[in-house]
Amino acid sequence: MKLNQITDNEGARKVRTRVGRGIGSGLGKTAGRGGKGQTARKGGAKAGFEGGQMPIYRRLPKRGFNKPNAVEYNEVNLARVQAAVDAKKIDGKATVTAAELLKAGVISKLAKGGVRLVGKEKFSAKLSFEVFYATKGAVATIEKAGGSVKILRPAKAEEAKQA
Secondary structure: OOHHHOOOOOOOOOOOOOOOHHHHHOOOOOOOOOOOOOOHOOOOOOOOHHHOOOOOOHHHOOOOOOOOOOOOEEEEEEEHHHHHEEEEOOOOOEEEEEEHHHHHHOOOOOOOOOOOEOOOOOOOOOOOEEEEEEEHHHHHHHHHOOOEEOOOOOOHHHHHHOO
16 A cells, blocks of 8 residues: 555545535525525524514423522432442541541532432441431441441421421
8 A cells, every 4th residue: 555545435525515606506596595584594593482473481381399498418329438438548437427528539529418328239338427318228228237327417397296
C-alpha cells in the first residue's frame, strides 16, 4: 500500500447539498421549504406555540404537589458502605456518621436532612450508624450483621403517641 492509495471508507464523506442556487438545480426558489409562511422562514415557532390555539400545557389541568418544606436526604445504599469498608476507607470500630461517609467518599455533599440508609443487600460489616433516617430493610440487614442504627431525626407526633 502506498500513500496515494489511501482513501476514505465508502460514504464517509458526503457533499453538502447547496440549496437556493437557481431553478435548474432542482432546489432553487423555495429551497425545499415549500410555500410561504412561518415554516418557510428561519427560526420557526417558539417551543409550545400552537399558532394562537391554547397550548396543550395550558389546556390540561395541573396535577401533583411540590412540598415547600421537603427534606433532602443523602441516600446511601448499604452496598456502597460495604464497598468502602472493603476498601478500608471506613473504620470498622468508629461510629459511622455523615462526616465519616463524606470523608470516605460515599457521599459527595452534606444534605440538610442528613443521611438516609437504604437497601437490603449482603452486608457483613459490624458497624454502628448514626443517621437521620433508615429503611426497615436496611436496619434489619445491619442488625443481622451485628451492627446497630441510631436514628437522629426527631420523632413524629404519631410515633411519640405509640411509644
